[in-house]
Amino acid sequence: MTNAISIENLSISYRVNIDTKKSLKNLVMRASKGEKVRTRVIEAVKNLNLEVPHGTALGIIGANGAGKSTLMRAIAGILPPTEGRITVDGNISTLLALGIGFNQALSGRDNIILGGLAAGLTKEQITAKVDEIAAFADLPAGFLDLPVRTYSAGMYSRIAFSVSVAMTPDILLIDEALATGDAAFKEKSLNRMKDLMGEARTIVIVSHAMGTISELCHKVAWLHQGKLIAFGPAKEVCNKYLEFLSVGKVPVALEDF
Amino acid sequence: MPIQVFEPHRAKLPPLAPYLKEVWRRRAFAMELARYSEKAEYLGSRLGAIWLVLNPLFLALVYFLLVTVIQGGKTNGFVTLAHILTGLFTFYLAQNCINAGAQSITSGGRLILNQAFPRTLLPLSSAISAVRQFAPTIPVYIAIIVVAKWVAPSTELPGWTWSFFFLPIIWLAVMVTSFGIALFFATFNVYFRDTSKLLTYIMRIWLYASPVLWLPEMLHGWHRSILYANPLGPVLAANAEIWINGHSPTAAQWWGILGWAFGAIALGGYVFTSRERNFAVQI
Numbered sequence: 001m002t003n004a005i006s007i008e009n010l011s012i013s014y015r016v017n018i019d020t021k022k023s024l025k026n027l028v029m030r031a032s033k034g035e036k037v038r039t040r041v042i043e044a045v046k047n048l049n050l051e052v053p054h055g056t057a058l059g060i061i062g063a064n065g066a067g068k069s070t071l072m073r074a075i076a077g078i079l080p081p082t083e084g085r086i087t088v089d090g091n092i093s094t095l096l097a098l099g100i101g102f103n104q105a106l107s108g109r110d111n112i113i114l115g116g117l118a119a120g121l122t123k124e125q126i127t128a129k130v131d132e133i134a135a136f137a138d139l140p141a142g143f144l145d146l147p148v149r150t151y152s153a154g155m156y157s158r159i160a161f162s163v164s165v166a167m168t169p170d171i172l173l174i175d176e177a178l179a180t181g182d183a184a185f186k187e188k189s190l191n192r193m194k195d196l197m198g199e200a201r202t203i204v205i206v207s208h209a210m211g212t213i214s215e216l217c218h219k220v221a222w223l224h225q226g227k228l229i230a231f232g233p234a235k236e237v238c239n240k241y242l243e244f245l246s247v248g249k250v251p252v253a254l255e256d257f
Numbered sequence: 258m259p260i261q262v263f264e265p266h267r268a269k270l271p272p273l274a275p276y277l278k279e280v281w282r283r284r285a286f287a288m289e290l291a292r293y294s295e296k297a298e299y300l301g302s303r304l305g306a307i308w309l310v311l312n313p314l315f316l317a318l319v320y321f322l323l324v325t326v327i328q329g330g331k332t333n334g335f336v337t338l339a340h341i342l343t344g345l346f347t348f349y350l351a352q353n354c355i356n357a358g359a360q361s362i363t364s365g366g367r368l369i370l371n372q373a374f375p376r377t378l379l380p381l382s383s384a385i386s387a388v389r390q391f392a393p394t395i396p397v398y399i400a401i402i403v404v405a406k407w408v409a410p411s412t413e414l415p416g417w418t419w420s421f422f423f424l425p426i427i428w429l430a431v432m433v434t435s436f437g438i439a440l441f442f443a444t445f446n447v448y449f450r451d452t453s454k455l456l457t458y459i460m461r462i463w464l465y466a467s468p469v470l471w472l473p474e475m476l477h478g479w480h481r482s483i484l485y486a487n488p489l490g491p492v493l494a495a496n497a498e499i500w501i502n503g504h505s506p507t508a509a510q511w512w513g514i515l516g517w518a519f520g521a522i523a524l525g526g527y528v529f530t531s532r533e534r535n536f537a538v539q540i
Contacts, residue, residue, distance in 0.1 A: 022539075074263065080264075081264060084265075085265075089261075117283070
């Protein structure tokens with residue numbers, strides 16, 4: 001198999017409640033008034049086909065609500081497809097939601113261990129890696145053994161990012177909007193991702209930073225309202241997207257892609 | 258390298274053998290999660306461990322007074338107190354397991370959105386945590402019962418008997434049954450977020466319906482079916498049989514225990530695992 005990820009006719013839709021929280025109380029209250037709970041089906045991803053060969057860095061771009069995060073979670077096996085299928089070849093490591101089950105009362109060190117175990121490492125593996133991860137996160141002196149609730153947002157995401165890249169995954173899925181380190185840490189993260197690519201690992205990254213995307217990625221997929229609008233070389237697709245942002249209209253010629 | 262295929266599914270079981278294998282592979286995660294959440298909880302309190310012993314002890318006293326008042330002072334004195342004490346502390350194992358397990362999915366939201374893993378690991382971790390909190394209190398209660406017999410030889414309590422060796426089986430059964438029930442409520446709590454509030458009332462009623470404040474012998478004729486309709490009924494009856502009467506559990510009790518343990522784990526396991534792939538959508 002040459003593809004790290006193949007996606008065939010993928011559609012994902014889910015039902016959301018419009019006006020109330022999901023609770024037994026609401027259900028009973030509404031039933032007593034003879035009302036039904038109003039729901040709406042959201043089609044997050046529509047009939048998407050995509051093939052990502054091993055060793056590719058794929059960037060995913062698009063406006064908010066384009067279905068980027070949903071697609072990423074589906075590739076990670078977190079969200080089930082509604083239709084179609086996804087085949088993934090290799091170990092996956094993810095950074096899709098910040099605070100990887102991070103317990104606020106525990107120290108950064110404890111959270112690294114928990115994060116690694118959650119990602120499927122054995123206790124020996126993660127214990128051996130703790131120092132390496134801590135060194136990469138490079139927190140200000142003394143913070144590693146303080147409770148995570150004393151951390152700044154940046155320090156928090158440094159830990160999360162460091163854990164996800166330390167897994168030496170075959171496939172790394174990163175929602176880059178979350179990786180909000182400072183300039184120096186951004187540089188370091190980019191280098192680490194380049195290293196991973198050098199080892200023929202696959203990276204899929206969601207980002208709004210066109211600079212990062214065109215520097216790092218070979219290919220870019222542009223999603224708009226759940227549909228794949230364009231897929232191709234990074235520069236080309238990024239330019240089309242930037243053009244769209246200034247014009248505000250999806251190019252008709254690309255819609256059938 | 259593992260090849261994984263993700264396809265649509267309607268509510269149905271995942272392939273069981275790979276699923277259980279994955280749970281087993283990641284068992285360290287459930288263990289450590291239990292250990293670390295305890296660490297987080299007790300950070301500010303050195304009295305944590307002592308509290309675990311004192312809490313059922315105080316409550317047993319309160320319930321003992323209550324029962325004494327209701328029955329117009331005609332209780333069996335210390336035997337009643339001992340029965341309430343041993344019943345409550347066993348019931349608490351179940352209650353902790355069910356309460357924490359029921360909330361484990363909704364409170365693990367970010368973990369669930371970030372990683373794909375068998376979701377049973379989260380309620381399992383709560384169950385492990387409940388057992389870890391329960392285990393150190395066992396010697397204290399055994400000591401209380403044995404010392405009570407030694408101090409007051411005239412009570413009807415049996416004191417130390419060999420039937421105490423059945424207790425580990427009883428506790429295992431309580432754990433398995435309540436883990437199954439926790440799986441059921443954890444699923445329910447994902448779809449209806451106020452389930453955990455409702456659960457506080459359910460657990461309270463459940464306690465009153467269980468042979469903790471009353472002795473199983475108080476039920477006669479068809480009323481005995483109440484005992485067996487309660488998932489924790491047979492196991493708590495057997496518990497009282499061992500602690501208070503000094504006998505080994507009866508055959509009917511063993512069958513009830515086995516039936517509910519397997520029933521709860523099968524039903525809870527089915528409800529949970531057939532829907533767990535939908536949890537990320539709901540959270």
